[in-house]
Structure formats: structure tokens, C-alpha cells
Amino acid sequence: MKTPLPDLFDRDKTFAPAAQALRSRKRETFCQEVAGECWGNNTEAYCRAFGATDRDAAGASAARLMRDPSVRARISYLRDESVERMGVDRLWILEKRKHIAEHSRNSADRLRALEDLEKSLGLDAPLKLEINQNTNVHLSGMAGVVKIENAAEFARIMEAVRAAGEREAAKPVDAAVCERDAIP
Numbered sequence: 001m002k003t004p005l006p007d008l009f010d011r012d013k014t015f016a017p018a019a020q021a022l023r024s025r026k027r028e029t030f031c032q033e034v035a036g037e038c039w040g041n042n043t044e045a046y047c048r049a050f051g052a053t054d055r056d057a058a059g060a061s062a063a064r065l066m067r068d069p070s071v072r073a074r075i076s077y078l079r080d081e082s083v084e085r086m087g088v089d090r091l092w093i094l095e096k097r098k099h100i101a102e103h104s105r106n107s108a109d110r111l112r113a114l115e116d117l118e119k120s121l122g123l124d125a126p127l128k129l130e131i132n133q134n135t136n137v138h139l140s141g142m143a144g145v146v147k148i149e150n151a152a153e154f155a156r157i158m159e160a161v162r163a164a165g166e167r168e169a170a171k172p173v174d175a176a177v178c179e180r181d182a183i184p
Contacts, residue, residue, distance in 0.1 A: 026050055035078035
């Protein structure tokens with residue numbers, strides 16, 4: 001039985017296909033623009049790389065290029081390389097946002113930094129609660145809002161709870177128990 005040889009791409013990223021420039025000079029320029037100045041604006045990157053003036057056609061062509069796996073891999077490689085070159089990582093960015101949230105004089109900057117921290121850490125997703133009991137009432141809650149699916153049954157249960165509370169308050173009190181439980 002032959003043992004599989006280790007893949008060179010696992011050891012040295014410089015041999016990975018994404019590390020090599022694309023054969024088409026314009027496609028390579030597009031990748032450089034998307035990974036550089038036009039980060040996230042593929043239409044602008046396409047216009048710069050291909051010299052297009054019609055932004056609608058450029059947007060469609062940029063979307064077509066972004067479906068190409070070799071282009072996506074090259075852009076990902078270039079972005080990783082630039083982040084590595086700058087010495088910036090996720091932890092560094094989170095620390096800077098935390099510093100802004102704690103020390104900024106402008107409350108709008110503090111709030112924006114907190115929102116960015118919340119999104120980065122995945123804390124902005126709504127919290128879902130499922131409360132199931134042995135009754136016909138099904139409660140589901142999300143971020144402080146409770147939805148009651150069977151209002152009539154819920155009202156009946158709440159009325160029973162209220163009545164039980166009133167009965168508890170109206171019970172006669174035994175004097176001997178009160179004297180024993182009294183604080184000296």
C-alpha cells in the first residue's frame with residue numbers, strides 16, 4: 001500500500017497556485033485592485049483594471065469574474081498577504097475597537113466601536129428562547145420579546161395563578177407560628 005505524499009502547498013504557501021500571478025494581466029490587475037484600494041468594490045476594480053466606462057456592464061462582468069475560483073483564490077491570497085505584511089490580525093483590531101469604546105471622548109465613536117465589536121464577536125445575533133410546558137401554551141422569545149401562540153389558554157393559566165396568589169394571601173395566620181418565626 002502506497003502512502004500518500006504530502007502536498008507541497010501545505011508546507012510552503014509560495015508554491016500554491018494562488019501565490020502565482022494570473023496569466024491574464026488584466027485579471028491580475030483586477031485581483032490587485034479588489035485586494036487593495038477597491039476592497040469590496042468589485043465594480044470600481046473592474047473599471048480600473050479593464051478601463052470600462054459603463055458601470056452597469058462593469059458590475060456584471062465583475063460579478064462574473066468573482067465566480068471564477070482562481071480569481072477568488074488569488075484575491076484571498078493577496079488579502080492574507082497584505083494583512084500579514086501589515087502585522088494586523090483579528091485580535092489587534094478587537095483591542096483597538098475596545099480601546100476606542102472605553103476611551104473615546106465622542107459618544108458616537110464609542111457606540112460605533114461597540115457595535116463593531118458586537119458584530120465581530122457574533123454577539124449581534126438575536127438570542128432565541130424556547131419555553132415548552134405541559135400545557136397547550138407555547139411561548140417563544142427573542143431578544144426580550146415573548147410571543148404567546150395560544151392566548152386563550154395562556155389567559156386561563158394566568159387567571160389560575162392570580163387566584164392561587166389571592167388564596168395564599170387570604171389564608172388565616174396561626175399566631176403560634178408567627179411568634180416562633182419572629183426575629184428577637
